[in-house]
Amino acid sequence: MYAVIRSGGKQYRVTEGDVVRVEKLSAQVGEKINLDDVLMVGSKGDVKIGAPRVEGSTVQAEVVDQGRGRKIDVTKFKRRKNYRRHHGHRQSYTELKITGISAG
Template sequence: MYAIIATGGKQYKVSEGDVIKVEKLDAEVGAKITFDHVLLVGGDTVKVGTPNVDGAKVEASVVSEGKDKKVIVYKYKRKTGYHKKNGHRQLFTQVKIDNIVG
């Protein structure tokens, strides 16, 4: 069984036992969280939501938190001597999918 969930402005295809990185969530390590914004639940039969599947939820537990790899943002304008280098590290929360209730 798998599901497509939406969190942090992105969509993720998950199944039980998966460990995924999502945008930073307000939860401590070891806490249980529930994703209610389930767009699709698949398995023997596929349920597609409009936009959410009624009564479907995905339960997960927080594994860790951290920062992603650095992304370099480099701005350059030719002939003017304009160079600007900047770096960004996005915060993430790593979660383990425990159960999919469809």
């Protein structure tokens, strides 16, 4: 069984046992959470598509890690104008292990 969930403005296709990195959630490592924003649930031949969500379905997950991604360097430059700007960015993430999917 698989599900399509929405977290942090992005969509993820997950199955039981997957480990996914989503935008940072306010949860501690080891904590179990329920993701209620399920857009689609499917198995071999049976697919339920929500409008916009599948009512009563949830995805259970466990928080494995809280961290920050690799650094991205941002540089702005205009030639012959003495204009140079440089800064970096590291995006925070939460790593989730999917422990169960209930179709509702």
